[in-house]
Amino acid sequence: MRSIKLQNRPGTGTYIKGQERIEQILVAAQGILIDKGYSGLSMRKIATAVGITIGNLHYYYPSKKDLLSDLLDHVIEGYLLEFNTARAEAGSSALDQFIAIINFIVDDLTTHDTTNFFPELWALANHDEQAAERMHELYRKARLDINDLIAQINPTLSHQQREEVGLFISASLEGLTPFIGNGKPWNSNVANIKRIAIKSFVDLVTDIRDEDIASSKSELIAACD
Amino acid sequence: MRSIKLQNRPGTGTYIKGQERIEQILVAAQGILIDKGYSGLSMRKIATAVGITIGNLHYYYPSKKDLLSDLLDHVIEGYLLEFNTARAEAGSSALDQFIAIINFIVDDLTTHDTTNFFPELWALANHDEQAAERMHELYRKARLDINDLIAQINPTLSHQQREEVGLFISASLEGLTPFIGNGKPWNSNVANIKRIAIKSFVDLVTDIRDEDIASSKSELIAACD
DNA sequence: CCAAATATAGGACGATTGAACTATTTTATT
DNA sequence: AATAAAATAGTTCAATCGTCCTATATTTGG
Structure with missing residues (x-):
């Protein structure tokens, strides 16, 4: 489905469970960013929304900056995909x-x-x-x-x-x-x-x-x- | 110069020093908001930028919400003033x-x-x-x-x-x-x-x-x- | 099925946050 | 000059922040 190269920590996301987890993290982060703004976006809130611990979240994204970078790529990729299908129609x-x-x-x-x-x-x-x-x-x-x-x-x-x-x-x-x-x-x-x-x-x-x-x-x- | 009703704590800003202080606070807060964004806007940074203590800042604005409310009024009032003069010219x-x-x-x-x-x-x-x-x-x-x-x-x-x-x-x-x-x-x-x-x-x-x-x-x- | 890699949990660290409180100094008015 | 109000400083508090570390559980490939 998504083929872009993510920027999560190397080694992570190789198992199916890890890939799904990354997707969950990004979706949750996007939701919090949309609902609460960037000032309301914290690693703990993301982890809680996904249902994992901060330690686990930090395993995928060592820093908040890394997560934000991936998040922007994820959201933007979605919009470009949406835009291309709209053009075809x-x-x-x-x-x-x-x-x-x-x-x-x-x-x-x-x-x-x-x-x-x-x-x-x-x-x-x-x-x-x-x-x-x-x-x-x-x-x-x-x-x-x-x-x-x-x-x-x-x-x-x-x-x-x-x-x-x-x-x-x-x-x-x-x-x-x-x-x-x-x-x-x-x-x-x-x-x-x-x-x-x-x-x-x-x-x-x-x-x-x-x-x-x-x-x-x-x-x-x-x-x- | 400015005649709008500010929403700082009642009693504050009655002395000249207090009025100037409120102006300094709002200008400093605006500068930080512009440079660092809302996520980088904290009471301590505002106080430091003005050169006062957190305690003194809280004397004028008991909560960050109060300060933000006044800040928006302050900035918006400035834009409306600017807009009116531009229209006259x-x-x-x-x-x-x-x-x-x-x-x-x-x-x-x-x-x-x-x-x-x-x-x-x-x-x-x-x-x-x-x-x-x-x-x-x-x-x-x-x-x-x-x-x-x-x-x-x-x-x-x-x-x-x-x-x-x-x-x-x-x-x-x-x-x-x-x-x-x-x-x-x-x-x-x-x-x-x-x-x-x-x-x-x-x-x-x-x-x-x-x-x-x-x-x-x-x-x-x-x-x- | 077993070993290596990956995923997860849980806690701890120092720093920062908004907020509250008290004591002291400064200002303006009578 | 006296006095009440206003302004300021300094400290403390609980909560939250990003980050780091270690131990355990799970998954995958040989």
Whole structure:
């Protein structure tokens, strides 16, 4: 099922029981991180949630840092897997696939887990370099599909312009999380917000031209800030 | 200078020294929260940063919860003040003011403090009801100006549609923080991203019509998800 | 089935945490 | 100057933290 290389202590996880245990540990850690935040995530709480002792947990993960590293890989791998399957189910035309991705992202960020996990990840990335790397790696992979579709919808854009438009769309969608996410004040408006997002992003990708984004040359001439 | 009602222990802060001390405490706490995150924010670290003892800190804030409550008020009040002055400096036409606000928000979220504080606030809001209330109150106030300008630019929008468009724009801008913020991978592209944002949001507010956002009636007929 | 590797339990360590308490010093007002 | 309120220092407490160590139980491969 999962084929990524985990970073637990070498030697551990070779028995079936150990592999299952690692999975239990990561699932439990993810649940605590989502429910209580990073400040509420401790080795003892993880061990208790799994039903093992701290000594046993420490056998798999000698330090909390090791566990967090594996946890981020585990969660991010799950999202990438989810993202790929969603892409496969998309429509035929580039525009349909583009809209399907927006729909998928919005639907996903309104789930309990995603709503609560990602703000934690963003905060973590501000103080943990490793978390930052994992986060940006996740988003970079997630933008590959978006950028590809943008290129099909609007072939006039340069590579850099396409990447910047893709980043803007991706980041904008992520920004909806604390507002329309699970249990958030605007969660009941998610259907309308989604329509606004689709119209806005489709128009953006369709209509935007080179002149709208200053090149490095014209940027030197007229800095608009 | 600051006129908001703080929530420190009654009786404290009546002397000038006490008022200055409270300000020092909140500034120090904000700095630690920004630099180390909430998990790295402790009463002792705050006291040490201020140069007082834990006992003295507890005299002002009997519990960490009380301090956090005051801290959020303090920081949010600062942002609202900053936002109001920025609005006063904006141009004459509604469209110019709209663009000025976008410029201000993007410039602000690329500062070190804002880049690091708000993700912490979003994560905090997921696990602390009081933090959630403060956060949404801040954004609600910040959207007042945006919504007002949207109404001037596009008077055809209903109240609800205007609010939803305003929320989408505000949330989208916030979402840029973990990507183009201070020290983030796309920080060097902030000028171009800003142009994309301005074009996208101006087009959205100018062009959007009632039909683009389904009313409660048509929503029942055709759910597009 | 047996030996080596793996998994688990349980306790202990020092450090840190939020909180509480008392005694002393400083401030502002009369 | 006197006095009441406010501010500060210093200590202690129980709980929790990450980490480490040792002994025992379990699993797997030959």
